[in-house]
Amino acid sequence: MTVVKNICCIGAGYVGGPTCAVIAYKCPDIKVTIVDINPTRIAAWNSDNLPIYEPGLDEIVFQCRGKNLFFTTDVDATIQEADLIFVSVNTPTKKSGIGAGMAADLAFVESATRRIAEVSKSSKIVVEKSTVPCRTAQSMRTILDANSTPEIHFDILSNPEFLAEGTAITDLLNPDRVLIGALQTPEGLKAQEALVNVYTHWVPRDRVITTNLWSSELSKLAANAMLAQRISSINALSAICEATGADVDEVAYACGRDSRLGPKFLKASVGFGGSCFQKDILNLVYLSQQLNLPEVADYWKQVVIMNEYQKKRFVRKIISTLFNTITHKKIAVLGFAFKKDTGDTRESAAITLIKDFIQENAKVAIYDPKVCPEQIFMDLSEPGVVDNRKELEKQIQICASAYEAAEGADAVVIVTEWDEFRDDQIDYTKIYDSMHKPAFLFDGRLLVNPTKLREIGFKVSVIGKNELAGTA
Ligand code: NAD
Ligand code: UGA
Secondary structure: OOOOOEEEEEOOOOOHHHHHHHHHHHOOOOEEEEEOOOHHHHHHHOOOOOOOOOOOHHHHHHHHEOOOEEEEOOHHHHHHHOOEEEEOOOOOEOOOOOOOOOOEOOHHHHHHHHHHHHHOOOOEEEEEOOOOOOOHHHHHHHHHHOOOEOOEOEEEEEOOOOOOOOOHHHHHHOOOOEEEEEOOOHHHHHHHHHHHHHHOOOOOHHHEEEEEHHHHHHHHHHHHHHHHHHHHHHHHHHHHHHHHOOOHHHHHHHHHOOOOOOOOOOOOOOOOOOOOHHHHHHHHHHHHHHOOOHHHHHHHHHHHHHHHHHHHHHHHHHHHHOOOOOOOOEEEEEOOOOOOOOOOOOOOHHHHHHHHHHHOOOEEEEEOOOOOHHHHHHHHOEOOOEOOHHHHHHHEEEOOOHHHHHOOOOEEEEOOOOHHHOOOOOOHHHHHHHOOOOOEEEEOOOOOOHHHHHHHOOEEEEOOOOOOOOOO
């Protein structure tokens, strides 16, 4: 039996960092080293101010760092020492060339794989942790085989990550399942068992699923596509609710009580964001097209189309409610991260919304508890549209609190569901008093109680709810 004693993780990002920190925490007998080519990121992992915000992460890193958890830019030496290597690098959507705008860019996976092949002096288990198109392991196999010798053998496993940001640590400590795919050969199965033994340090064996390589790769894309599909489904229904007087929360509750449907992931919103849902669905769409399955491609593409529609629909609703113009009006945007409890802004709905507000010549005041001003400026700069900071500073103001953002505003727009924006956490009367009248509030997250806010004096619009609901 192969016993894993030394793990290398290539990629110190949102997945590599938390995942391998938890492995180190739960497996004191294993040395875990996380490497990255980005020295700033590694320096941050070695500092008191970690590069990502994730509840519970600091405690785990501070407890293990320097004992059995290390962060370094010395990629080659760490690869050489390791008996198991996680490849946890970014796989963004391709920006140019064949498949641009849809296919996954596998350049980082390939360069990490080549590095492993070039510098390894002993046999290793290489694990795909990044989300990749189905059959990527085959390309990795070809690269590694071309560099294998009779003394050095590489086994490839697929072990996709299912954590969600904001709850990464609890997801990792108590996963619904861990998925490990392997080639169904004696060596493949032996490697699979070695990784199973790492996870069973803390995950019950019946939650560790073992499959073939291709099922594991495809299951990751499938899970994200189905989760996003649920959000697009409830968001599509939210448009019907607004037009009819049905209440989307009530519809979601009534549907979710069916045990076959279940209650989770039915919260209507201004649209899903995050680095993965859109990327992974487009990846699945591209895969389907490549396999000459156009109907399948169109089916999944609709999930993304619906998400774009939801964001545009929300913007249109805001403009039409504000008497068809937001020129020179002040819009206070509460939340910039793609969801609560993270500082990550990748594909955040806030970016699309605010860019639209800027195009309409509104003044936008933004407050988010965890996103730094630099990140907001970077996300809103658009080459050829608003590409210099001075220009952008004329239109946006980054605030230190929701109160500051709302001062003198014509409308407050809730974009991220941070707990501190709930009506029992923040003083909406104080906000109302400081705003221009009529004071509008648009809730893109079904976070506040509209009745309570209307009593204060706000004109409230909520996704999936119609003000006239309840009337015949
Ligand atoms: P990320 O961009 O935060 O981190 C990736 C890191 O890899 C970067 O720091 C980059 O510098 C580093 N890197 C790239 N090439 C390298 C190389 N050759 N050698 C060393 N380091 C290299 O990305 P992420 O959010 O951690 O996502 C990583 C993968 O995990 C993606 O495929 C993503 O789809 C998947 N995933 C992400 C999440 C999530 O919540 N973010 C969840 C599940 C799966
Ligand atoms: C998602 C999946 O949940 C993870 O299992 C997966 O590992 C990860 O993608 C990935 O592959 O990157 P994440 O994007 O971090 O995780 O966060 P989610 O909780 O899934 O939220 C995604 C987006 O959907 C957010 O913008 C969130 O606000 C939105 N959402 C979520 C809704 O609008 N409604 C819901 O009911 C749930």
